[in-house]
Amino acid sequence: MSAVSDRLPTFPWDKLEPFKATAAAHPGGIVDLSVGTPVDPVPDLIQKALVAAADSPGYPTVWGTPELRDALVSWCERRLGARGFTHRNVLPVVGSKELVAWLPTQLGLGPGDRVAYPRLAYPTYEVGARLARADYVAYDDPTDLDPTGIKLLWLNSPSNPTGRVLSLPELTRIVAWAREHGILVFADECYIELGWEADPVSVLHPEVCGGSYEGIVSVHSLSKRSNLAGYRSAFLAGDSAVLGDLLQIRKHGGMMTSAPTQAATVAALSDDTHVQEQRARYTARRTALRDALLAHGFRIEHSEASLYLWATRDEPCWDTVAHLADLGILVAPGDFYGPAGDRFVRVALTATDERVGAAVARLAPL
Helix, strand or coil: CHHHHCCCCCCHHHHHHHHHHHHHCCCCCCEECCCCCCCCCCCHHHHHHHHHCCCCCCCCCCCCCHHHHHHHHHHHHHHHCCCCCCHHHEEEECCHHHHHHHHHHHCCCCCCCEEEEECCCCCHHHHHHHHCCCEEEEECCHHHCCCCCEEEEEEECCCCCCCCCCCHHHHHHHHHHHHHCCCEEEEECCCCCCECCCCCCCCCCHHHHCCCCCCEEEEEECCCCCCCHHHCCEEEEECHHHHHHHHHHHHHHCCCCCHHHHHHHHHHHCCCHHHHHHHHHHHHHHHHHHHHHHHCCCEEECCCECCEEEEECCCCHHHHHHHHHHCCEECEEHHHHCHHHCCCEEEECCCCHHHHHHHHHHHCCC
């Protein structure tokens, strides 16, 4: 076991524990804006679908029920603009983090193969490469990389942590470059329904991919858009050949989404009203926190989408973390997402209205 764990970096969130203790000691209690975990209720129609499917004594299928695949196809066409999708173009997974961590291994990558991901990025892209013993490289623009040996290119738009959105021309250029060099593209689009000052576009949009899904797969999650982080509901969409191979591997590995979660996912993807209601909650919280941070002397970069504000006081990120912890507010240091983030903090919008209000009050200028 140690041989595997030794490949991995130190778990970053452990470093935050002393600052969490400081924030928790505030007389008004902690306002935890560090981890982007949903706090609002699961919509009733989704809960009811889960309960109705609770009597599921048999094994679920890895590919999902026909009803689930229908829902995935319909959502991709309706929301992402995908055309000509079939069941072969979709695959449910057990939460997106599981997929990200184990994808290089499931693709058969290893020493000598390279995985590329954004310079400021979700740490699990690197973890997945390390688990597979593959090499890895961070980029500002992937088309500036030497393509030699790159087998997997991660895109992330909207970005975690920065909230940056890749434009349609940028995506089109990157997909064309990757195809030219035979590089498989996986686009993490888990925040695509949370655009504020930009309208995120999927790699599956015909203007990006030219109507062909060869060599491209997008990753989607219901954790944020439907408050289903506890359900572990996510899916892949795109190249049928890639998904077909992953399906066979995942069958052997028993990587199956529970039957009640599959039913809940059908209900969630078939309804847009609850998504708009949740967006309205986040919009209000984002406006309040953004205004308070700016008034407190922060500068905010990007953040045009996703569930975070990428903020700086032009000082080392851990100094900012300590300053906010003294106010009872816990945020994530930017260097969790790469050395390029060492003067930023990531502020999550995922706290209750009451807790966001407490943070705003504490950030008020003296």
